Amino acid sequence: MTSQPIYLDHQATTPLDPRALDAMMPYLTTSYGNPNSAHSHGREAAKAVVTARRRVAHLIGAKNPVEVVFTSGATEANHLAIVGGALAKRAHGGHIVTTAIEHKAVLAAVQRLVDHHGYTSTRVGVDKHGRVHPDDIAAVLTPNTVLVSVMHANNEIGTLQRIAAIAERTAHRGILLHTDAAQSAGYGLFDTDELGVDLASLSAHKLYGPKGVGALYLRGGIQLAAQQSGGGQERGLRAGTLNVAGIVGFGAAAELITGDTVPSVTQIRALRDRLQDRLLDAIPGTSVNGHLSRRLPGTLSLTLPDVEAADVLDRLPDIAASTGSACNTGTSDPSHVLIAIGLTRPQARKTLRLGIGRTTTAAEIDRAAALIAQAAARHRPVRAGVD
Numbered sequence: 001m002t003s004q005p006i007y008l009d010h011q012a013t014t015p016l017d018p019r020a021l022d023a024m025m026p027y028l029t030t031s032y033g034n035p036n037s038a039h040s041h042g043r044e045a046a047k048a049v050v051t052a053r054r055r056v057a058h059l060i061g062a063k064n065p066v067e068v069v070f071t072s073g074a075t076e077a078n079h080l081a082i083v084g085g086a087l088a089k090r091a092h093g094g095h096i097v098t099t100a101i102e103h104k105a106v107l108a109a110v111q112r113l114v115d116h117h118g119y120t121s122t123r124v125g126v127d128k129h130g131r132v133h134p135d136d137i138a139a140v141l142t143p144n145t146v147l148v149s150v151m152h153a154n155n156e157i158g159t160l161q162r163i164a165a166i167a168e169r170t171a172h173r174g175i176l177l178h179t180d181a182a183q184s185a186g187y188g189l190f191d192t193d194e195l196g197v198d199l200a201s202l203s204a205h206k207l208y209g210p211k212g213v214g215a216l217y218l219r220g221g222i223q224l225a226a227q228q229s230g231g232g233q234e235r236g237l238r239a240g241t242l243n244v245a246g247i248v249g250f251g252a253a254a255e256l257i258t259g260d261t262v263p264s265v266t267q268i269r270a271l272r273d274r275l276q277d278r279l280l281d282a283i284p285g286t287s288v289n290g291h292l293s294r295r296l297p298g299t300l301s302l303t304l305p306d307v308e309a310a311d312v313l314d315r316l317p318d319i320a321a322s323t324g325s326a327c328n329t330g331t332s333d334p335s336h337v338l339i340a341i342g343l344t345r346p347q348a349r350k351t352l353r354l355g356i357g358r359t360t361t362a363a364e365i366d367r368a369a370a371l372i373a374q375a376a377a378r379h380r381p382v383r384a385g386v387d
């Protein structure tokens, strides 16, 4: 019998919850109507989308479900928020503020504004725990600043940002505040009003929903310039026939989280801490990246003392994990996040990202800890002369 590797890459994606799949199935088979159609097939699909929108809104504390705009994922939501938000405020100014540790989708959206629309941007640095200081954001705001984008939780090191404190520094100046909440929403950690954001990006596949669907939270009254036009779907903000089955799966996953966050979060955090303790004991000289308490419950980023993370993973076919971030895979550049928190390039290459999820078991954690410790002990010197 071949067994599956132990899956410790929940930041890259989470397994689809079978209950979300069950909810989706009719919309992939018998209930195939286009929600824009006026007949009964269309109305059935439209009704399912209404329910899903309400569930996603409930998960994030949005007052009105119309504040949820469905997209193909957080990448698209980030682009729509940043490019669409900034362009809608062009008459007010042309300066964007973001941070050094954002997801590449955010950095690319800001760069698009700079390269193609004449905006300027400022990237604010973070401390060694990956936290941006709200006063450092305030310090770079100018009368020309129209939008600030700071991620809620980092996908590599798990650090959570003080978004509410940043909102206190932007709201009275009429500056749009966007946050990428792709990683935090699955823990029920993200609430639009508590954090005071205008725009937030979500992704279904990070919270046990399907891939290829996400949403932008858009606070009532905020204007955006649509980035895609056509059939006028999603109040004209995101044209294109809705991915009904995906949206239904997203809604089902959101509802499951709303009903279940506390037990899952407690269990995930306990397993993460167990893995952390075991590896710190077994591999002396290992350090933990990210903020120790203000961190996503399932994230463990470790810098090993003397072995490259890629080499460790190569020796571990029984573990599915990642070096740095999955989004950096395929490039040899060290993660910009790890460099931003002060790691050297060799240290960044010795960094392993482990992600615990709802289906992870204590037996898997114990086995993973033993295997990683063994692989790290079979030490090969880090290649010299690269840096």
Ligand SMILES: Cc1ncc(COP(=O)(O)O)c(C=O)c1O
Residues within 6 Å of the ligand: 011, 012, 072, 073, 074, 075, 076, 103, 105, 151, 153, 154, 155, 180, 182, 183, 202, 203, 204, 205, 212, 213, 214, 327
């Ligand atoms: C923080 C963050 N933002 C955005 C994304 C992109 O999300 P999606 O895959 O839904 O486009 C990811 C996924 O890697 C992420 O971790």
